[in-house]
Amino acid sequence: MSLATQEEKDKFLQEASRHLDIDKWGDFLLRWGKALETYSTPVSILEGTGYDNEFKVNFSGKDWGFVRLIPGSGWNMRRALMAKQPPFFPAKNIEEYDAKLVLNDEVQGKCFMCENIAQGIDAKDNPSIDNVVFELGKYFITPGRYPRDPGHCLWVPVDHDDNSKRVVPQEGNKLYIPEEGKTRGALITPQELEAIVKFCQENHFIAARNHVLDGMSVPAHDHWHLHIIDLYSYDLAPHVLDQANSWTLTKGVYIPKNTPFDGLVITQDASGFSGMACNVINNLEKDNQVFTLLIYKDRIHISPRKNIHDHRRIQIGAEMQIHSLDDPNPGEAINRIKQYVPMQNEFNWQQYLDYSD
Ligand SMILES: [Zn+2]
DSSP, X not given: OOSSSHHHHHHHHHHXXXXXXXXXXXXXXXXXXXXXXXXXXXXXXGTTOEEEEEEEEEETTEEEEEEEEEOOGGGGHHHHHHHTOOOOOOSSOGGGSSSOOOSSXXXXXXXXXXXXXXHHHHTTTOGGGOOOSEEEXXXXXXXXXXXXXXXXXXXXXXXXXXXXXXXXXXXTOSSOOOOTXXXXXXXXXXXXXXXXXHHHHHHTEEEEEOBTTBBOSSTTSOOEEEEETTOSSOOOHHHHTOOSSEEEEETTEEEESSSSBOOEEEETTSTTHHHHHHHHHHXXXXXXXXXXXXXXXXXXXXXXXXXXXXXXXXXXXGGGGGXXXXXXXHHHHHHHHHHHSOBTTOSOOHHHHOOOO
C-alpha cells in the first residue's frame, strides 16, 4: 500500500479509522503517511496493530491496568524494513547545513537523527523527499521510521547533542560511568520543555522520552516520541490524570498513587513549572540516575529506574510509566519492569527537588 492514488489513500484512512476520528485527523494522517513513505516505510506497517486497554498486571498483590500493544500483520514488516533501509545521501556538504549535524564523521560515524534533519532541509529543494510534518525552528517533527500507531512521530532537535557535556555510550560498555562534570543524557532546557509542552497542547499529542540507558536507540541525539492523544484504545487518562489519590509534595508537584511505581508529576500549577521540572530532571541526570519522561496535557511525569549497573539491558522505555506495554512479548517486559522499576516509596525524591525560581 502506498498513498499515490485516491484508492490507496481511502484504504489507509479506513485502516486508521480503527484508531482515530478521521474527520478530525484525516488530513494530518495523509501528510504524515506521505512523509513516512520517504523513508521507504509503507503505511501498511500499521495494518492490524492496535492496543488492548483492559490488560491487567499484578504487582504486590493488586491488579493494575495497562495498555498493551497487540501486533498485527504489519508489525512483522519491521525487521525486514530495518534490514533494507536505503542509505541516505545528503544533497549538500555538511558545512552548508544550518544545523550541527553528524553525517559521516570520522569519529562519530553517522547519526540517523541528523540524516532525518538533513533530509528535511534538502526537501526545500526536492519536495518528493519531504519527511517533515511540523517545522518549529530548532526542532523538526518527522514520522518515526517504524511507527506503532497512526501519527507516531519524533520530536528531533536540529542540532546533534553537545557531547562536550556528556559521555556517549559505547557498545559493550555496560557501566558507562560519566567523567567528572559530564552526564549520561542530554540536559534539557526550560525553553525546550516549554516548546514541547506547548506543541503537545496545541496539536493534541503526548510526548515520551526514553533515557540513553533505557530504550533510547540513538542516544547521542536527544529526541522524544510523539503519539496522538486521541487514539481510541491508547487511553492513558485513567493512568495519568487521576491524582485524587496522591501525595502532594508542594503546589503542583505530587507522587501519584494510581500506579504501583514510584514517580513524580510536575504540573503547570507548580511555581516556575519548566524551570522546576528541568531542575529536577537535570539534578537526576547529574546524579547518574536513569529515568524516563512523559508529557501529558499540563504535566510532566518523571519515572525513575533502579540505579543498578546493567542498564543497557533495560529496554522498557518511557511507555511503561504510562502503563503501556509495547513489547510483543509482555511477559518478558513485565519481568524487566519488576527488576528495574522502583515501587511506590522506593525512590528518594527530596534531594532532587530543591529549587527556587
Ligand atoms: Zn544527530
